[in-house]
Amino acid sequence: MYMAKAAMKPVKRSRLRLFAGKRYFIWRRYLKWVVQPGKRALTRKTADLPHVAMNHATPLLRSLRNVDMELQYNKIVNLKLAVAKLNGLLIRPGETFSYWRMIGKPTRRKGYLDGMVLHYGGFHSGVGGGLCQLSNLIYWMTLHTPLTVTERHRHSYDVFPDEQRTQPFGSGATCSYNYLDLQLCNETENTYQLKLWLDDTHLRGEWRCGEEQLYTYEVYESDHVISLEPWGGYIRSNQISRRIFSRTGELAGNEWITGNHALMMYSPLLHESAPQEIPGN
Template structure:
């Protein structure tokens, strides 16, 4: 993508509305015509081996963000987790975040949470579910599961003070056209385990047999550039090292490339 193309484009409300409807119905059609097996089994009993785990805090103090939106987010996360916890992905099966959760609506109990929107934020029904897709994506990078669809964040909205993972290592979501999809190309079943406690969202990938390798995810080529039109663009690459159980390097793989428009001045944040 050229520098000029990174400049934000102002679109009318009508254009945004029409575009969202177009991509939503395009996704519905893709679901109808898609081939392949979707994972559907939810099992209460956990598979024997832990493949990857992670936890993220439920509440963060963010500048100019109403904390009630984050408390509502916890309600939304509990509803979504109930749809995903214990899901078993057999060899050859696929997982779709939105096909499994469904559309978050008030009728289902979802509340207004924070939704990132064109470099800012607003309230929206089901807001906050990106925290769950981010968690699942990050854990998946530590397994041999194949990511078949993932969308990067186009804007870097908040500074790094509370960031614990590399910039660009998440997966944004928006029903239903920005999805997170995975496929199990291994020979063993994998299971997604999720739960919330008082302070954190917890996740695990579990599997039937011990993984042959473990993975270290890292950032490469991070840079911030001042564009000719006056904005800052943040870029990096996400890679992962594939290591044997004895610690020997078996591979070094490219995962994703990111570029995002910064919504704060990098000169004011070290």
């Protein structure tokens, strides 16, 4: 864990290196799509499958310090365009789902607007900004199903405090076209359907399935720690796991999901006599 946290010390890179590195990873992903196409989920169905496996909603607008609200209103437009590409998607047994292959590249020509994009601990405006809210929602819902997450990227920076947070820290999935993707595989014998929509206040989603799930899932965090590093920054860490319950409510298993380390971009509220490492609640 120490080596992982030590590697998070900020390193300033030139714009040229950042530009070249991003293009390299984008084109490497394009090549992978060609040589490893996989059995993709492509069919969408308007009618709902009969059983709700998991549903969740996240607010469309938040009061974020120093963030222009216009970027959040633009985000709503971007979310509507992306949701139109995903709503109703069926993932049959053996099929895989790729967030970016289904949505495609967000461009102005397609109607995407400038939204907020997190970048190296800060944020700026960018075309298609705000789509991480959708990938976060899908990932969180997926953790409550037996679908297998084959690719997910965590946020390397903790940019905003926990105001109104309803999920454990580190339970989201960041995205950036096309090399930071969210990918799932259906290794079950049950067909799943992704339902997404927006109302006046929230982005909403459901995983539905053809047959009732055998198990339910409770996602939780442990080992939540904020540590002051020797180089002067704060690192926030935790572990994400889930408890698995049978239909009768009996505990059937406990699975570790992932570990998170993020560089905090705000100062934690530390008591003067507090130690350097603070267990979370």
